[in-house]
Amino acid sequence: MTTTSPSIEITHLAKSYGSTQAVADVSFHAESGRVLALLGPNGAGKTTTMRILLGLATAESGHALIDGTAYSDLSSPAHRVGAVLDAGGLHPDRTAREHLRITAAMIGASQRIISPVLQQVGLADAADRPVRGYSLGMRQRLALANALLGDPSILVLDEPANGLDPAGIRWLRQYLRAFAAQGGTVLLSTHVLTEVALVADDLVIIDRGRSLITGALDALTAHSDLEQLYLSMTSAGSDQPIHHASGAPAGSTSTDRETLR
Numbered sequence: 067m068t069t070t071s072p073s074i075e076i077t078h079l080a081k082s083y084g085s086t087q088a089v090a091d092v093s094f095h096a097e098s099g100r101v102l103a104l105l106g107p108n109g110a111g112k113t114t115t116m117r118i119l120l121g122l123a124t125a126e127s128g129h130a131l132i133d134g135t136a137y138s139d140l141s142s143p144a145h146r147v148g149a150v151l152d153a154g155g156l157h158p159d160r161t162a163r164e165h166l167r168i169t170a171a172m173i174g175a176s177q178r179i180i181s182p183v184l185q186q187v188g189l190a191d192a193a194d195r196p197v198r199g200y201s202l203g204m205r206q207r208l209a210l211a212n213a214l215l216g217d218p219s220i221l222v223l224d225e226p227a228n229g230l231d232p233a234g235i236r237w238l239r240q241y242l243r244a245f246a247a248q249g250g251t252v253l254l255s256t257h258v259l260t261e262v263a264l265v266a267d268d269l270v271i272i273d274r275g276r277s278l279i280t281g282a283l284d285a286l287t288a289h290s291d292l293e294q295l296y297l298s299m300t301s302a303g304s305d306q307p308i309h310h311a312s313g314a315p316a317g318s319t320s321t322d323r324e325t326l327r
């Protein structure tokens with residue numbers, strides 16, 4: 067059983083938009099040194115959960131904490147958490163380097179970090195070209211570069227492989243594994259099962275606003291493969307009622323979850 071406190075702790079989170087219950091009951095925690103994948107079909111509530119965690123939406127009930135503190139109460143959030151929720155919001159006439167200069171100035175990061183970060187994300191050669199000509203994959207890389215400027219120990223990434231070509235996906239996977247190996251915490255959302263299998267240590271399956279199962283990927287897939295587990299639990303598999311497969315149910319105690327490691 068681990069004795070470290072989780073870097074990210076989500077407890078019985080709920081949020082609705084009008085009559086749409088975007089998040090009904092989501093609980094899980096993410097720990098340093100590990101990659102946690104939030105897996106669920108379209109509209110499951112993944113982005114809303116991340117938006118609440120990052121203080122961009124307000125929960126009706128429950129908690130979303132980073133190192134025990136709400137994001138909005140962190141003293142220098144960009145230096146604790148690097149987040150990519152979408153690769154939009156870029157100015158088409160600015161270059162990648164110009165975008166990073168502005169972000170660095172805003173968060174109080176040194177301008178000296180910009181060139182190394184551009185190298186890290188594989189954008190050094192394109193750094194001085196306007197973003198207008200960037201592919202979706204290049205925009206994803208730039209968004210990640212923005213998130214890395216504060217040298218954060220936690221990454222929160224909404225579908226980060228979106229738009230990346232196979233080489234880019236492999237690069238991202240290796241990057242995230244190395245980030246976790248150095249003690250970082252990674253929370254990413256996806257609906258790509260193969261990516262989960264290759265990158266994640268821990269898994270949360272989420273559907274219709276509820277976390278259905280949480281635990282270490284190895285333990286959860288010890289008796290059934292990931293696709294079978296996912297399809298048996300979510301509305302992506304059938305219209306049958308959702309049931310809990312083997313493993314810890316969402317909202318279980320950390321003791322329950324640790325038994326799955």
Ligand SMILES: Nc1ncnc2c1ncn2[C@@H]1O[C@H](COP(=O)(O)OP(=O)(O)OP(=O)(O)O)[C@@H](O)[C@H]1O
Binds near residue numbers: 106115
């Ligand atoms: N700002 C909003 N206003 C109204 N409804 C919203 C809003 N944001 C999310 N929703 C709804 O809440 C539900 C959950 O959406 P969310 O984006 O969190 O799901 P998701 O799992 O990230 O989906 P996807 O994989 O398609 O990105 C969906 O039904 C969505 O339409």
